[in-house]
Amino acid sequence: MIRIIIAEDQKMLRGAFASLLKFEDDFEVVAEVPDGQQAWEAILEHKPDVCLLDIEMPHINGLELAENIRRAGLPCKIMMVTTFARPGYLQKAMDAQVEGYLLKDEPIDCLIGAIRRVMKGERVVSTDLAAALFMKEENPLSERETEMLRLTREGMTTGDISKALFLTRGTVRNYLSSAIQKLGAESRQRAVTIAEEKGWL
Structure with a gap:
């Protein structure tokens, strides 16, 4: 019997996956959860053979969860099931040594x-x-530019970043401006999105 955990934040899709997989005689769905934190708890409790993980979930996303599973040395197989055909996500999944990466359609x-x-x-x-x-x-961003975008993603302003890294506001703006230019973005938020999609953050 193949014991499976499904982690998917869309309730209807999670239920559909579970219902269809339960038709298979050799499958047992041992848990269905809506977010990464509950998935982690269910994995530790049930020790499944396969984890079906959505990438974009609340609390802990699927890629972070895959890294946690690998770090903990758990033997379960990891399969990402996602809407996103983004090379960056796929590369991160491969780096986390997942066994499967499938599109939801x-x-x-x-x-x-x-x-x-x-x-x-x-x-x-x-x-x-x-x-x-x-x-x-190839990632065109320097280490500092990547750091600036990462902190921007966390909601930090130019002033916040300046204080946190002991840099002048002008230096922070220069790094962000350079990152925006390299990524062909029209704003720092768009630069964050582009860098995320390409797997550079």
């Missing part, structure tokens, strides 16, 4: 087959995403 038969394949030791990536593995884009 794949037929359910693909998901069922993929679960069985990862249990046999294979790695499964949606065909639409496989090409992205060979198109890894």
Whole structure:
């Protein structure tokens, strides 16, 4: 019996996955949870064979959860199921050594087959995403520029960053301006989004 945990913040989709997987004689869904924190607790409690994780979840996202699972040395297989065909997300998932990365619009038969394949030791990536593995884009951002965007993502203003890093406001603005220019963005928030999508934050 393959014991599965489903972590998906959309209630309807989570229920649909669970209902369809329960039709399989060799599958048992041991927990269905709406966020990363509850997923982590369920993984520690149930010790599943497979974790189906959405990427964008509250509290702990799927990629962070995958890293936690690996750091803890837990033996479960990790499968990301996502709406996002973003090379950056895929690269981060590969870096976390996940066994599967599938798009949510794949037929359910693909998901069922993929679960069985990862249990046999294979790695499964949606065909639409496989090409992205060979198109890894070079990160143009310096370490400081990346740090500025990361702090901006956390909601810090130029003044906040200036105080936290003991830099002048002008220096902070210069770093942010350089990052925005390199990413071809029209604002610092857009630069954060672009860097996230490419897996540089």
